[in-house]
Amino acid sequence: xxxxxxxxxxxxxxxxxxxxxxxxxxxxxxxxxxxxxxxxxxxxxxxxxxxxxxxxxxxxxxxxxxxxxxxxxxxxxxxxxxxxxxxxxxxxxxxxxxxxxxxxxxxxxxxxxxxxxxxxxxxxxxxxxxxxxxxxxxxxxxxxxxxxxxxxxxxxxxxxxxxxxxxxxxxxxxxxxxxxxxxxxxxxxxxxxxxxxxxxxxxxxxxxxxxxxxxxxxxxxxxxxxxxxxxxxxxxxxxxxxxxxxxxxxxxxxxxx
Numbered sequence: 001x002x003x004x005x006x007x008x009x010x011x012x013x014x015x016x017x018x019x020x021x022x023x024x025x026x027x028x029x030x031x032x033x034x035x036x037x038x039x040x041x042x043x044x045x046x047x048x049x050x051x052x053x054x055x056x057x058x059x060x061x062x063x064x065x066x067x068x069x070x071x072x073x074x075x076x077x078x079x080x081x082x083x084x085x086x087x088x089x090x091x092x093x094x095x096x097x098x099x100x101x102x103x104x105x106x107x108x109x110x111x112x113x114x115x116x117x118x119x120x121x122x123x124x125x126x127x128x129x130x131x132x133x134x135x136x137x138x139x140x141x142x143x144x145x146x147x148x149x150x151x152x153x154x155x156x157x158x159x160x161x162x163x164x165x166x167x168x169x170x171x172x173x174x175x176x177x178x179x180x181x182x183x184x185x186x187x188x189x190x191x192x193x194x195x196x197x198x199x200x201x202x203x204x205x206x207x208x209x210x211x212x213x214x215x216x217x218x219x220x221x222x223x224x225x226x227x228x229x230x231x232x233x234x235x236x237x238x239x240x241x242x243x244x245x246x247x248x249x250x251x252x253x254x255x256x257x
Contacts, residue, residue, distance in 0.1 A: 002029075003029075003033060003035065003036055006025075006026055006029045006030070006033070006036050007036060007039060009022065009026055010026070010036075010039065010040055010043055011043070013026045013040075014040075014043060014044060014181070023125070023129065024129060024132055024133055027129055027133055027135075028133060031135065040178075044178065044181045044182070116214065116224075119179070119180065119233070120214060120215045120217065120222055120233075122179045122180065123179065123197075123199055123222055123233045123235050124215075124217050124218055124220055124222070124235065126177050126178075126179055126186070126197070126199060127197045127220060127235045127236075128218065128220075130175075130177075130186070130188075130197060131195070135175065136172060136173065136175065136188050136195065137172060137173025137174055137175050137188055138150070138154075138173070138174065138175040138176060139151075139173050139174055139175070140172065140173035141171070141173050142163055142165065142170055142171045142172070142173075143163070143171075144161040144162055144163045144171060147161050147171065147173060147174040147187070148160075148161040148174075150174065151174050151176065151185045154176045154183070155176065155183055155184075155185060156202075157185075157201070157202050157230070159174075159185035159187065159200040159230065160200075160228075160230075160253075160254035161174065161187060162250065162253040162254065164189065164246075164249055164250065164253060167249050168191060168192075169189045169190070169191050169196070169246055169249060169250070170189065170190050171187070171188070171189055172188040172189060172190050172195070173188050174186060174187050174188065175188070177199065179199055179201065180201060182201060184199050184200060184201040185199070185200040185201070186198070186199055186200075187200065189246070189250075191236075191238060191242065191246060194236055194237055194238045195236060196234060196235070196236040196238065196243070196246060197234070197235050197236070198232060198233070198234045198250065199232070199233045199234075199235075200230055200231070200232055200233075201230065201231055202229060202230060202231070203226045203229055203230055203231035205226065206229050207226060208226060208227045208228075209224075209225050209226045209227075210225055210248075210251075211223050211224070211225040211232075211234075211244055211247035211248050211251055212224060212225065212244075213240045213243070213244055216240065219237055220235050220236065220237055221235070221236065221237070221238065221239065221240040221243045222234070222235045223235075223240075223243050223244050223246075223247045225247060225251060227251065227254065227255070228254075232247070232250075232251070234246060234247045234250070
């Protein structure tokens with residue numbers, strides 16, 4: 001994929017509207033083109049800033065009812081009968097158009113992923129991309145003292161990294177990924193023939209929650225928890241019980257450090 005085509009698809013890529021093959025093509029180009037990667041980073045930062053700082057206004061209920069009332073109001077007596085007959089089809093058409101518009105907006109709102117659902121979609125997509133493109137690690141190493149400094153130098157936070165080989169989860173490596181419209185840490189572990197991605201990024205709530213299964217999609221299970229001002233999302237094709245056990249093992253190692 002060339003630069004021009006990649007840049008024309010960045011907005012759809014940010015909104016996760018591309019089909020899997022197109023998303024992978026953009027992934028590969030961004031990994032090899034510093035100019036396009038910089039443009040993507042700027043667009044991502046702008047999108048995040050708008051979502052975080054923009055002021056959103058909802059129309060008051062009284063205004064909504066007034067508009068609906070005006071759309072359905074009868075013609076004024078000053079109109080001649082012929083004028084009223086000319087107006088009525090237009091009035092009826094406007095009412096239909098308004099109803100269709102309201103229904104369309106409501107359908108979009110209902111179908112739009114919200115809150116954690118959107119995050120889960122991104123976690124699943126990030127894991128799937130890493131498997132399809134074989135881009136599991138920017139730094140492939142089982143040495144936590146190699147992986148952690150590398151990720152810390154690329155990010156604005158320091159993710160906890162532990163080699164859990166003694167518990168049956170050897171560290172494969174780590175990489176910088178893009179979720180939630182920002183760079184995040186992706187730690188890769190292995191359990192038998194299964195690979196596990198642990199996505200880590202700052203959590204504004206700052207609270208602590210225990211590892212908890214959150215979703216099963218496309219053959220993958222997702223477990224989420226938070227601690228120390230960081231959010232953790234583990235995903236793998238492991239069964240949900242084994243993935244939760246891994247998450248608890250990782251969490252315990254992070255707490256004890």
